[in-house]
Amino acid sequence: MRNLYGNESVKIKWKGRIISIQPRTRVWRYVTDNRTHYHIGYNIFLEVTTDEGVESFAVAISEKQQLKEAFRIGDIVSGTAWTKKYPEREYANYYRAGALKLLERSTELEETSCPWTGPLQEMEVYEYRGARMLSKSLWKGKCFTCYYATMANVEIQWDFDRDIKKYRFESFCYGPKSCKYYKPGRARSVPYKGRDSALDTGGLDDICTENRAWDD
Numbered sequence: 001m002r003n004l005y006g007n008e009s010v011k012i013k014w015k016g017r018i019i020s021i022q023p024r025t026r027v028w029r030y031v032t033d034n035r036t037h038y039h040i041g042y043n044i045f046l047e048v049t050t051d052e053g054v055e056s057f058a059v060a061i062s063e064k065q066q067l068k069e070a071f072r073i074g075d076i077v078s079g080t081a082w083t084k085k086y087p088e089r090e091y092a093n094y095y096r097a098g099a100l101k102l103l104e105r106s107t108e109l110e111e112t113s114c115p116w117t118g119p120l121q122e123m124e125v126y127e128y129r130g131a132r133m134l135s136k137s138l139w140k141g142k143c144f145t146c147y148y149a150t151m152a153n154v155e156i157q158w159d160f161d162r163d164i165k166k167y168r169f170e171s172f173c174y175g176p177k178s179c180k181y182y183k184p185g186r187a188r189s190v191p192y193k194g195r196d197s198a199l200d201t202g203g204l205d206d207i208c209t210e211n212r213a214w215d216d
């Protein structure tokens with residue numbers, strides 16, 4: 001298996017302590033006419049201490065794997081996974097995880113208010129709730145441990161005729177609109193061949209989250 005840059009995609013073994021679990025999502029954008037979110041599993045973010053210091057990485061797992069193992073922040077886990085075939089399309093460092101093993105169960109307390117770190121929501125819950133744009137600095141900071149935060153793999157439809165897409169990563173929040181930490185961050189430009197970029201200023205957030213009220 002080869003990626004776009006000619007690198008081998010190889011199977012690796014990993015082990016680490018979970019520092020966050022978030023939904024793994026894909027977003028399809030077409031100017032500001034459409035922003036469709038797909039919910040495809042979870043990203044577990046891990047830390048491991050080596051002779052060189054603390055190393056962090058993310059592994060993509062399926063919903064089925066998470067339902068079976070019920071991973072939590074603070075758990076020590078191990079498994080296998082593959083390096084990425086298309087690095088620009090996948091935020092997690094490794095995917096196609098297997099042989100997952102819970103080595104030590106966390107004794108950390110779970111938060112039942114923002115940022116939420118208790119039992120994870122299922123994919124259909126994220127699907128129903130819908131997402132708003134979340135500031136990238138918040139995603140990296142206060143929101144990082146929240147199971148309502150995601151760093152989505154985004155595909156921008158840049159040319160319909162030749163089906164050419166551009167790829168990037170964007171942060172979103174599925175949490176209550178009333179969350180005191182929430183900030184959308186800057187408007188996001190959505191380019192299309194031969195046109196000025198359209199700007200997603202948050203109007204699509206209202207459409208994507210129309211199923212729920214301020215405190216839901």
Ligand code: SF4
Nearest residue numbers: 143146173175179182
């Ligand atoms: S803004 Fe969203 S992701 Fe951040 S803590 Fe609140 S609900 Fe969680």
